[in-house]
Structure formats: structure tokens, C-alpha cells
Amino acid sequence: MLPLAARIGSVVSAGNSIAFGSVTAWRLHSYHLPVSLLLSCALCCAFVMLKATDRALFLWSASTYRCTVPGCAFTVRTQRVSAGERRRWQETAADHPAHDTAR
Numbered sequence: 001m002l003p004l005a006a007r008i009g010s011v012v013s014a015g016n017s018i019a020f021g022s023v024t025a026w027r028l029h030s031y032h033l034p035v036s037l038l039l040s041c042a043l044c045c046a047f048v049m050l051k052a053t054d055r056a057l058f059l060w061s062a063s064t065y066r067c068t069v070p071g072c073a074f075t076v077r078t079q080r081v082s083a084g085e086r087r088r089w090q091e092t093a094a095d096h097p098a099h100d101t102a103r
């Protein structure tokens with residue numbers, strides 16, 4: 001079962017996407033488009049908003065571990081992991097085999 005914050009995030013994400021799709025359909029309705037085109041535009045906008053909101057919530061709630069070598073861009077992002085797994089990812093970020101310092 002998901003934690004309360006994750007469940008609230010899912011509800012917010014779904015509500016946000018439904019609202020955006022509905023507003024899009026409402027605004028396009030005045031142009032007398034065919035129903036199939038109106039529906040496809042509304043669903044597309046709703047899906048894009050769902051993915052954008054999910055991504056924003058992930059970036060907000062995820063933990064990020066970066067390599068400590070200067071110039072290396074290796075990054076690990078985790079979400080809802082146990083303490084042991086979190087420690088393992090921290091160690092992986094600190095000691096990974098190939099540092100990308102060419103940039």
C-alpha cells in the first residue's frame with residue numbers, strides 16, 4: 001500500500017489531468033469539431049498533464065544521490081525505498097565504476 005503522501009499525489013495528479021482535459025474539450029467545443037477529434041485532443045492533453053504532474057511529484061519527493069567526483073554527472077534518484085536500499089544507492093553513487101568527467 002502506498003504512503004498517504006503518494007496516494008494524495010495520485011489523486012491530485014488524476015484530478016489535475018481530468019480538469020485540464022475537460023477544459024481543453026470545453027474550449028475546443030465552440031469550434032464545432034468532430035467528436036472524435038475533440039475527444040482525442042482532450043485525452044491527449046489529459047495524458048500529457050498526467051505525465052507532467054507525475055514527473056513533477058516524482059522530482060519533488062525523490063531522493064537524489066550524486067557522484068562526489070568533480071565533473072562527474074552520475075546521478076541516482078530513488079523514491080519510496082527502505083533505509084538499507086537507500087544506503088546501497090548512496091554507496092553506488094559514491095563508488096561507481098566509470099566516472100564521466102569528459103564534459
Ligand SMILES: [Zn+2]
Nearest residue numbers: 067072074099
Ligand atoms: Zn562518478
